[in-house]
Amino acid sequence: MRWMLPLLLVGCLKPGPKRMVETAEPVRLVTVLGSYESEAVEELPPSVVARVSEELQARQLQPEAVGLFAEAFGVRRTVPARLEVLEEAGIAQPVLMVSCDPRFDTQVNGRFRWQVDCSVALSAADAEGGLEQGTLGASAHLVYYHQQEAEAVEEVSALVGREVGRVLDRWLATRGVPEAP
Amino acid sequence: MLALLLACLGTADAGNADVGGYFRVAARPDLQGGSGRLGYWNLYGRLLNEGSYGMLELRYDVLERQPADKQPWSTVHARIEGGSISNADSLQGSLAAFRLSQVYVKSGNVLLDGVTWQVGTLESFLGDLGLYDMRPATVFFDTVGLSARYESRDLELLVGAGDSGFKRYGLDYNALPTVGGTARLRLLDGHLELGGGGELMIESAVGGNVNAPYHTPGIDYEDWVRGEVAERYLAEFGPELADYFPGPEARNASANKVIGYLGFGGVGPLVWNNFFLSYSQELPQKSTTETMLGEPLTLYVHDFTDERTVLMMGNELQVRLWPERLDMVWGGVYGDHRDGDNDIVPSDHDRTYASTVLRLQAYPTETVHFLAETSLAREWSRNGNTYREHADSIFTNDMGRPDTRGLQYGDSDTRNTWQLKVGPVLQPTGRGIFNRPSLRLLYGTQYSNQNNAFGNAFVESVDQYNDFENVEQHWHHVLAAEAEVWF
Numbered sequence: 001m002r003w004m005l006p007l008l009l010v011g012c013l014k015p016g017p018k019r020m021v022e023t024a025e026p027v028r029l030v031t032v033l034g035s036y037e038s039e040a041v042e043e044l045p046p047s048v049v050a051r052v053s054e055e056l057q058a059r060q061l062q063p064e065a066v067g068l069f070a071e072a073f074g075v076r077r078t079v080p081a082r083l084e085v086l087e088e089a090g091i092a093q094p095v096l097m098v099s100c101d102p103r104f105d106t107q108v109n110g111r112f113r114w115q116v117d118c119s120v121a122l123s124a125a126d127a128e129g130g131l132e133q134g135t136l137g138a139s140a141h142l143v144y145y146h147q148q149e150a151e152a153v154e155e156v157s158a159l160v161g162r163e164v165g166r167v168l169d170r171w172l173a174t175r176g177v178p179e180a181p
Numbered sequence: 182m183l184a185l186l187l188a189c190l191g192t193a194d195a196g197n198a199d200v201g202g203y204f205r206v207a208a209r210p211d212l213q214g215g216s217g218r219l220g221y222w223n224l225y226g227r228l229l230n231e232g233s234y235g236m237l238e239l240r241y242d243v244l245e246r247q248p249a250d251k252q253p254w255s256t257v258h259a260r261i262e263g264g265s266i267s268n269a270d271s272l273q274g275s276l277a278a279f280r281l282s283q284v285y286v287k288s289g290n291v292l293l294d295g296v297t298w299q300v301g302t303l304e305s306f307l308g309d310l311g312l313y314d315m316r317p318a319t320v321f322f323d324t325v326g327l328s329a330r331y332e333s334r335d336l337e338l339l340v341g342a343g344d345s346g347f348k349r350y351g352l353d354y355n356a357l358p359t360v361g362g363t364a365r366l367r368l369l370d371g372h373l374e375l376g377g378g379g380e381l382m383i384e385s386a387v388g389g390n391v392n393a394p395y396h397t398p399g400i401d402y403e404d405w406v407r408g409e410v411a412e413r414y415l416a417e418f419g420p421e422l423a424d425y426f427p428g429p430e431a432r433n434a435s436a437n438k439v440i441g442y443l444g445f446g447g448v449g450p451l452v453w454n455n456f457f458l459s460y461s462q463e464l465p466q467k468s469t470t471e472t473m474l475g476e477p478l479t480l481y482v483h484d485f486t487d488e489r490t491v492l493m494m495g496n497e498l499q500v501r502l503w504p505e506r507l508d509m510v511w512g513g514v515y516g517d518h519r520d521g522d523n524d525i526v527p528s529d530h531d532r533t534y535a536s537t538v539l540r541l542q543a544y545p546t547e548t549v550h551f552l553a554e555t556s557l558a559r560e561w562s563r564n565g566n567t568y569r570e571h572a573d574s575i576f577t578n579d580m581g582r583p584d585t586r587g588l589q590y591g592d593s594d595t596r597n598t599w600q601l602k603v604g605p606v607l608q609p610t611g612r613g614i615f616n617r618p619s620l621r622l623l624y625g626t627q628y629s630n631q632n633n634a635f636g637n638a639f640v641e642s643v644d645q646y647n648d649f650e651n652v653e654q655h656w657h658h659v660l661a662a663e664a665e666v667w668f
């Protein structure tokens with residue numbers, strides 16, 4: 001197994017975050033998983049929330065879950081409308097909202113292809129225009145028919161995490177947080 | 182095809198077009214005279230037994246679907262795929278190896294809520310045996326037409342109708358009306374599913390149409406198998422009556438397929454178990470050709486080939502043995518091909534096979550994994566010997582004795598195959614046996630009782646004047662660097 005050691009070491013090497021605040025700061029975290037089939041929404045799967053939280057924590061930002069406004073988010077599908085809901089509810093900024101709306105696309109050579117569209121929005125007073133945003137359009141190729149929206153997002157969770165990181169770094173840059181050495 | 186691709190790519194920024202696909206490419210230098218595949222086919226697991234492949238799936242949202250909206254929507258899909266990539270196989274990535282395999286338009290919320298209409302190619306499956314790349318529970322594989330799919334949280338219902346004539350017969354097209362459908366029930370959401378379906382193809386006699394089904398009367402099955410129908414006729418009636426060789430009689434032909442599916446899982450370490458079943462009555466063969474007095478003689482063989490059936494069962498389960506550390510997928514396949522007309526000659530239409538494949542994938546880190554897969558398979562020919570176990574095996578024999586008139590081939594009616602594949606895997610998007618992209622460095626070995634049981638360029642005859650010597654080897658070793666990606 002000694003020959004595998006270099007591979008394992010390379011596998012452990014992860015690039016660090018580009019920017020990191022000096023002291024820990026709280027960020028309210030809202031995750032939303034929508035469906036094309038109904039108005040019902042729920043939170044993103046725990047593994048995806050964990051990956052988003054990792055991105056926050058890597059920058060010394062402490063995620064604070066604020067729960068899901070299921071009824072309101074079900075009928076308000078856009079980012080501005082949902083941020084309004086949070087504002088009306090008195091959720092303190094900064095707020096990071098990660099929303100995904102996967103839809104089944106088609107069967108492709110043994111896989112079930114899903115289109116996963118996500119938006120990452122960070123609402124903060126010190127962000128440019130009060131809002132830093134990113135979007136993601138990815139495809140998930142699920143193996144089983146019973147796998148649905150949650151599994152489709154899990155399949156692309158690495159991409160979701162990366163987009164969250166980009167949005168956070170842009171926000172921290174506008175605040176003048178320097179790049180990590 | 183290129184124009185379609187460019188058109189889709191050109192509008193990708195508009196947000197209503199999408200290009201996805203799949204590629205599989207491998208470097209497998211074969212130092213034993215093979216063509217780079219470990220064994221003959223994916224009965225031994227698709228890994229190292231399949232070649233290069235490329236596929237582009239294009240989608241354009243003609244009328245974009247909105248979340249939780251009952252407004253009509255429509256998408257057009259096109260798929261280009263083929264089994265060649267430059268530098269990786271003998272076809273050198275030639276576009277001749279590719280085809281526009283699927284084109285269809287889907288529209289929803291038109292006429293009926295919750296129903297998706299599809300016009301174009303209709304292929305639909307209930308699931309996949311990922312280790313084998315086999316989909317026994319598939320309908321409309323050959324069909325172009327119209328289907329309607331109703332989907333709710335608990336039920337998926339598909340009905341369709343169309344024509345399978347072009348896919349089956351190509352230039353020898355004859356209409357092959359096809360009807361069928363599937364139903365799938367979610368009995369326990371995320372835990373238990375049950376499905377089934379089937380299809381029926383009917384090919385009617387059309388007098389005068391050379392591509393319709395016919396049978397040439399008065400010919401003997403064994404003469405046909407041996408390619409001696411013309412010879413027998415001339416011996417019996419003489420060349421002066423060659424013009425009176427019997428003409429074909431019209432026939433009606435049909436084929437059908439029944440499929441079943443049982444899926445369960447989401448309990449403890451069991452991620453999911455898929456079981457598929459299919460039983461099909463195959464379409465009869467149209468014709469073969471012999472030569473009579475220097476002229477081609479077409480023999481129509483409906484009655485000789487209309488009793489071919491295929492039973493196929495497959496099971497595959499995925500288990501999380503040690504969460505985040507070790508996953509397992511275990512599959513099995515059984516096939517039984519029967520030809521009720523044939524009791525004398527070994528044939529792919531008269532055989533059984535069974536195989537099991539076990540794959541383990543360990544995750545030392547999130548992106549660096551280790552894969553090990555083994556398979557065991559047995560293939561048996563119902564009508565006698567069809568495999569050569571040795572370089573000097575006789576070609577034709579009967580009851581184990583050399584017989585130039587014998588219809589058997591080689592010295593065994595059974596092929597036993599064992600394979601092992603091991604190596605490290607890099608998966609940048611994380612853990613999961615079916616997660617992609619997957620970059621693998623694999624070593625594979627195979628043992629078979631058949632001599633040179635892999636695609637090769639060895640001299641097979643035992644002629645004393647051969648320029649190249651015969652080679653006998655039962656072990657086969659392959660090293661591979663390969664990548665597989667869905668996108």
